[in-house]
Amino acid sequence: MTGKQFTSVWIREPRKATSPGRSREEIVRAAVEMLDGEGLGGLSMRKLGARLSAGATSLYWYVANKDELLELAYDEVWAEMTVPDPDRVGWRDSASALAYSMRRVVLRHPWSADLIGRLPALGPHAMGVADRMRKMFRAAGFTGVDIDFANATLTAYVFGMTIPEIAWNTAMGDQGYDAGEMRAAVAKAAADHPDMLERINMAGYDDPQAMREMCFDFGLVSVLDGLERRLAT
Amino acid sequence: MTGKQFTSVWIREPRKATSPGRSREEIVRAAVEMLDGEGLGGLSMRKLGARLSAGATSLYWYVANKDELLELAYDEVWAEMTVPDPDRVGWRDSASALAYSMRRVVLRHPWSADLIGRLPALGPHAMGVADRMRKMFRAAGFTGVDIDFANATLTAYVFGMTIPEIAWNTAMGDQGYDAGEMRAAVAKAAADHPDMLERINMAGYDDPQAMREMCFDFGLVSVLDGLERRLAT
DNA sequence: ACCTGAACACCGTTCAAGT
DNA sequence: ACCTGAACACCGTTCAAGT
Numbered sequence: 001m002t003g004k005q006f007t008s009v010w011i012r013e014p015r016k017a018t019s020p021g022r023s024r025e026e027i028v029r030a031a032v033e034m035l036d037g038e039g040l041g042g043l044s045m046r047k048l049g050a051r052l053s054a055g056a057t058s059l060y061w062y063v064a065n066k067d068e069l070l071e072l073a074y075d076e077v078w079a080e081m082t083v084p085d086p087d088r089v090g091w092r093d094s095a096s097a098l099a100y101s102m103r104r105v106v107l108r109h110p111w112s113a114d115l116i117g118r119l120p121a122l123g124p125h126a127m128g129v130a131d132r133m134r135k136m137f138r139a140a141g142f143t144g145v146d147i148d149f150a151n152a153t154l155t156a157y158v159f160g161m162t163i164p165e166i167a168w169n170t171a172m173g174d175q176g177y178d179a180g181e182m183r184a185a186v187a188k189a190a191a192d193h194p195d196m197l198e199r200i201n202m203a204g205y206d207d208p209q210a211m212r213e214m215c216f217d218f219g220l221v222s223v224l225d226g227l228e229r230r231l232a233t
Numbered sequence: 234m235t236g237k238q239f240t241s242v243w244i245r246e247p248r249k250a251t252s253p254g255r256s257r258e259e260i261v262r263a264a265v266e267m268l269d270g271e272g273l274g275g276l277s278m279r280k281l282g283a284r285l286s287a288g289a290t291s292l293y294w295y296v297a298n299k300d301e302l303l304e305l306a307y308d309e310v311w312a313e314m315t316v317p318d319p320d321r322v323g324w325r326d327s328a329s330a331l332a333y334s335m336r337r338v339v340l341r342h343p344w345s346a347d348l349i350g351r352l353p354a355l356g357p358h359a360m361g362v363a364d365r366m367r368k369m370f371r372a373a374g375f376t377g378v379d380i381d382f383a384n385a386t387l388t389a390y391v392f393g394m395t396i397p398e399i400a401w402n403t404a405m406g407d408q409g410y411d412a413g414e415m416r417a418a419v420a421k422a423a424a425d426h427p428d429m430l431e432r433i434n435m436a437g438y439d440d441p442q443a444m445r446e447m448c449f450d451f452g453l454v455s456v457l458d459g460l461e462r463r464l465a466t
Numbered sequence: 467a468c469c470t471g472a473a474c475a476c477c478g479t480t481c482a483a484g485t
Numbered sequence: 486a487c488c489t490g491a492a493c494a495c496c497g498t499t500c501a502a503g504t
Binding site: 287289290294 | 490
């Protein structure tokens with residue numbers, strides 16, 4: 001019982017909604033814009049305050065601390081993920097549509113990848129997605145805990161594939177990176193492993209974007225095949 | 234061509250190895266200990282300097298900046314992952330042994346989960362693991378790019394499963410968290426989704442540790458089954 | 467009820483200066 | 486070759502004080 005108490009915006013009672021002054025929504029919206037534009041390191045309470053032409057510390061009236069603000073912003077990302085209705089397209093198609101949607105959304109908000117390992121996804125939008133995913137896997141024929149396990153497996157795959165992708169993107173400077181430079185860097189790092197060097201010189205390695213999409217597809221069908229197999233047993 | 238240049242410790246020429254004074258190894262070792270003990274947020278260049286009873290900025294002689302130090306520490310984590318020899322145990326057994334090993338290692342160094350999305354894994358130990366994994370999947374029968382795709386799929390699954398687990402652990406304060414409190418928190422967050430509330434009251438939900446291990450196993454066999462299916466086609 | 471500024475205890479990093 | 490301290494430009498957060 002020595003650990004810190006568990007806290008989260010989603011647990012605390014929010015302040016009563018009022019009309020005057022700034023609103024939490026406005027603040028969160030501005031925070032998301034700032035995060036999209038400058039990344040997780042680019043968001044500071046002071047800069048966000050300035051952007052809203054408020055004093056540096058006014059935000060603390062609406063939000064307990066920066067972590068809670070990030071929880072709020074994080075949940076907005078979940079709002080952008082779409083889960084198709086499995087009654088209309090079949091669970092496999094729903095599942096892959098969701099997987100692609102999750103990937104696109106996280107790539108669009110790279111800072112969110114950093115939060116996956118830091119904040120539990122307890123917000124209403126994250127819960128909404130989880131709820132619809134449960135329905136999807138139930139419709140597929142999963143029962144009991146297997147519903148959650150299938151859910152976790154698919155989510156893990158998508159995030160696990162996408163998170164390191166973001167590491168690459170940001171390391172290369174997000175845009176206009178030099179393919180040759182990257183290849184040289186990797187070649188140098190792999191110098192002791194002839195097997196890996198060979199890989200780097202393989203066809204397709206100079207279009208990493210296309211390569212990553214093929215890779216994602218390969219893994220996704222593997223995961224879905226594996227899940228389908230669970231249903232047969 | 235407007236993006237930042239790509240930089241990494243593994244690309245820069247290191248300083249010549251010398252005997253006197255502090256060494257890079259010593260610094261990295263201390264950094265890892267600090268990270269294990271206090272987390273990513275607990276490591277500062279100043280505190281690390283003090284710990285080595287050096288001036289606050291002496292470390293900059295050995296390391297270009299904090300990010301490079303983290304790259305070095307990150308690679309130490311990869312050193313702890315073990316890939317069995319697939320010639321002795323068969324690829325499926327090797328693959329699951331590796332998966333469990335990766336999961337254990339990351340859980341032991343929770344800060345590393347934050348780095349997966351931030352730093353490309355280009356260090357020698359990460360390369361070593363990747364190299365051995367390639368051999369494993371080649372032995373399994375994969376060829377060409379499929380070797381890398383299978384590799385990426387398994388890695389993605391393991392990290393994707395483990396990263397959010399860490400978010401939970403740290404949110405609950407790492408140790409001695411209150412299961413009842415946690416359940417109440419989740420129940421509150423899921424209040425609008427009866428389907429999910431039902432899940433929370435399911436058997437086994439009060440031993441999250443055991444639950445997560447079952448979940449990991451479920452997903453792992455799914456992924457391996459899916460990969461095996463790729464071999465048949 | 468909402469907002470402010472000053473203040474506190476921190477950061478990473480640079481750089482001239484020391485030995 | 487190695488280490489230092491001062492200095493710069495930042496942080497998140499608290500809190501008494503204002504309206």
